Amino acid sequence: MPPSEANWKPYRDLLRKFGPLEQDDVFRVLGAIQDAYGCIPREILQDVSERLHRPLAELYGAVTAYPGFRLAEPEADR
């Protein structure tokens, strides 16, 4: 299910705060998304991948490696 417009808002807000994204912002952006959403929603991860021209698989690998990143909120895991 694609996220609603409201769900994209925190992401758009944080992108605005970052300004033009550079390659070395990738980990910082992932962190900011995690902090804003409590997880890194797949659709948003895909958008980061497109913006920074990075393979989704690689970013997925990073996100799933750290205990401090989640793909879904803990409640939604169950």
Added chain:
Amino acid sequence: MSAVETKIVTRRVGVVPPFDLEAYRADSGCRALEKALSMTPAAVTEEVKRSGLVGRGGAGFPTGLKWELTAREEAESKYLICNADEGELGTHKDQLLLEGDPWRVLEGMTIAARAVGAGKGIIYFNEHFRSIAEQWEEMIRAAEQASLLGDDILGSGFGFRVKVCLGRGLYIAGEEMALIASIEGRRPTSRDKPPFPTQHGLFGLPTCVNNVETLANVPDIVERGADWFRSIGLEDDLGTRVITLSGDVKEERVREVAVGSSTLAEAIETFAGGTRSGRPVKAVQPGGGTSAFLAADALDTPIAQQAIARAGSSLGTAGIIVYEEGHSIVDAAVSCMEYYGRESCGRCAPCRIGTVRMLEILKQVQAGQARPGSLDQLRRIGYACAVSSTCGMGQAFPEPVLSALKLFPEEFESQLVAAPNATR
């Protein structure tokens, strides 16, 4: 004799309000940066090289040489990374500097960047330092407004910008190569070297990675000169070390001492008030959780890399973990293995498998279920990991176990299941 503090990098901690630029400037802050900007980058590097400063992150690589290697590379841009991912067990020195005298660390970063020709900087914080990282974000904005960061620092034409990265809870991300992978948005794993980060680092660009305490030493070296720095510490191990005392001590403490000025026993007694129970010290790990144990007979060893190495361990991050009489060394070895086993990145087999197998055997020993051959197996696996792992973590994690087996074999042997032929 009691241990004496020598305050250089911790001089302002608790005295000058941190994150306060005016207070920092009033206490002679930024003078080193002004001086460095008036010198050629090569002259700055030469001064640091001549000072004999070596990295304070554990590996002890000569800082000036690392700068020279980075400066030598030709590239359109370069990175200076401050490794603030302090994760070693029993080590809290970087945290003290990051929140106690942050402007000093930033000034050290800027001078280092100038020396190596880096226009971009990143400081990578341990996940537990979130509130410090947020204060750093603000400090960096203040630095940009004061022209201490930006495209034209203090009108010198030199440009340098710093970004803040907050780690997400992996110990291995503090390892140089894994740290770079982490910032790149990849799984944090180490890799074989060469090429070294100075040649092929972040996003393939020449990258200089320095520890917090290392960079904190830079302003004073530049301002007061290499000869001044060489007058502190020992001839072959210069300056001060910020030590952390923890474990079975009365009070956990972080203190700065001149290298070689006091022994382990003096530091434990003077700064930490001795052991928690008042019983004698049984063993110490002098360089954080991956360093080998030293028994009580080595407590007279001065706090200096060479002396500690001769005694059979390593000064590493100078995190001195104390174990008092009555503390089971098997339990201590198990705690170390549990921590590092959980943190293996899994990229290379010795570390990935070795940590698990060693912990299994240690737990059997702890439960009184291990057979006599187990200890030899433990030694063999530990040795194999130490010689064949890719990165420093894999090479170091067996040390506590191997040294415990060597120093306190009876504690392990007394917990073994009797061999069948021994019961006859």
